[in-house]
Amino acid sequence: MDSTTIRNRRLLSFATAALLTAGLSACGGTEDTSGNGPAAEPSHSGPVSMEFWGWAPGYDKIVDQWNAAHPNSKVTFKKIPSGGKGGYTQITNAITAGKGPCLAQIEYGTLPSMLVKNTVMDITRYAKADMAKYVPSAVSASSVGGKIYGVPVDVGPMVLFYRKDLFAKYGISKPPATWAAYKADAEKVAAADRSVKFGTAPGDGNDLAAFSLQTGKSWYSTHGDSWTVSIDNPGTRKVATFWQGMKDKGLVTKTGNAWDPQFDKAAEAGKVLTFVNAAWAAGGLKSDLKDQSGKWAVAPMPTWSAGDGKSASNGGSATSVMTGCKTPREAEQFAAFLSSDPKAVSTGITVGGLYPASKAGQNDPSLAAGDPYFGGQKVGELYKASAAQVPTNWTNGPTYQQVETDFTTAIGQGTLPAAVTKVQASTVAAIKQLGLSVTGG
Structure with a gap:
């Protein structure tokens, strides 16, 4: 193992603010060992050429915008599979x-x-x-151990999507503001028709992490140079117990994905009233349930305590400069352009369906206007409010794919609380295999 890798692994031991939830031909700068960032790269008197790999729709158009405005700093975009589907392995x-x-x-x-x-x-x-240009949770998400490893692009502020027409049908006068009200409304609907489900339960690790984030209880922390895994914490257990109870009573669908065929079929039959997910999930409604335009609306994510306003985020990505890049300064300049240039941000919104991490970008005209699909509702205001209320104390761990895979498997085999216990143990074991110091919470 080389010294840089050892140093980076030690840095991970001090990670305090990496959130939950997406280049140039070989680029050779190195990092110094003083903690002051990359060593000074060679000066470049001529044109720069860089490669950028990603999968988000619209990135190719943003690259074209950059190249048109920066003739001496050319970026070539290569579309790869999404990270979890092979993109990270390819990188x-x-x-x-x-x-x-x-x-x-x-x-x-x-x-x-x-x-x-x-x-x-x-x-x-x-x-x-x-970094002041971006919402605090996105800055935390792009940082590890107090150092920045990416420029935030987008975030996934959580909201409640609901059917206005079905709320009226079942006598629900307003969207539930708390999880207790959510449960009460679900029971009201079930009493009228057991075949109708109020919403969808978390179906994988990403979903459970997002709901846990709202409680302010992180899955990881660090003590000295050791990781502590706290997936099985009071906040996550409260979330898991709540949703398992909803599932046991038949109040919600068994699937957690509001854009899969089963959900679409249920929605088309008027058999599901809500789902809670990120702003980007609106794209699934618009593409899969076109004929329900005007029937859906958006409300704040229900909270555990009335009036506390806490929300969560699911998804989002940064643009990172990769090890070996010979032009890190120019690379960061492109990353900043992608995330904060008004035209680039607008392209990300309208073409890619991204909700920007940029504070200014959240005021883009396309987000401020009423959304026809949601009956002209100004949903951008709700997304913006949610993004501002995401806790910043969440720390991600170094075995993301393992956690996601283990949760998906465990949820499919048993209850949500049991899955929490299983993944707590499997994650401690997985981090030990990386050679990092780790304890259970």
Whole structure:
């Protein structure tokens, strides 16, 4: 194991603010050992050429916008599979072979594991001054151990999507503001028709993490140079127990994905009233349930305590400068353009369906206007309010894919509380296998 990898693994031991939840031909800068960021890269007197790998729709158009405005700093975009479907493996293999990109799309939850693999570069010295442009939770999500490893692009503020017409049919006068009210409304609907489900239960690790984030209880923390895994914490157990109770009573569907065929079929039959997910999930409604335009509306995510306003985020990604990049300064400049240039941000919204991490971007005209699908409702205001109320104390761990896989398997085999217990143990074991110090919470 080389010294840089050892250093990065130690840095991960001090991670305090990496959130939940997506280049140039081989680029060679190194990081210094003083903690002051990358060593000074060679000056570049001529044109710069960089490769950027990612999968979000619209990124190719943003690259074209950059190239038109920056003739001496050309970026070439390569579309790859999404990270979990092979993109991260492709990136890692390319970097190992010395043929990696200079920039790549990295989901927030994956940043720590990419750092363990020594594939992302510390860009603190270049990016720190611009971090005030983004919502705090996104800055936390892009950082590990107080150092910046990506420029935030988008976030997934959680909201409640609900059927106005079905609420009226079952005598529900307003969307539930608390989880207690959510349960009461679900019981009211079930009393009228047992075949109708009020919503959808968490179906995987991403879902459960998002709901846990709202409680302010992180799945990880650090003590000295050791990780502590606290997936089985009071907040997550409260979430798991609540949703398992809803499932046991038949109040919600067994699937947690509001855009899968089963959900679509139930929605078309008027058999499901709500789902709670990120702003980007609106795209699934608009594409899969076109004929229900005007029937759906958006409300704040229900809270555990009345009036506390706490929300959560699910998904989002940063643009990271990858290890081996010979032009990190120029790479960070492109990343900042993608995330904060008004035209680029607008493209990400309208073409990619991204909800921006940029504070200014959240005021884009396309988000401020009424949304025809939601009956002209100004849903952007709700997304913005949610994004501002996401806790910033969440820490992601270095084995994201293991956690996601283990949760999906465990949820399919048993109850949600049992899954929490199982994944707590399997995650401690997985981190030990990385050679990191770890204890259970």
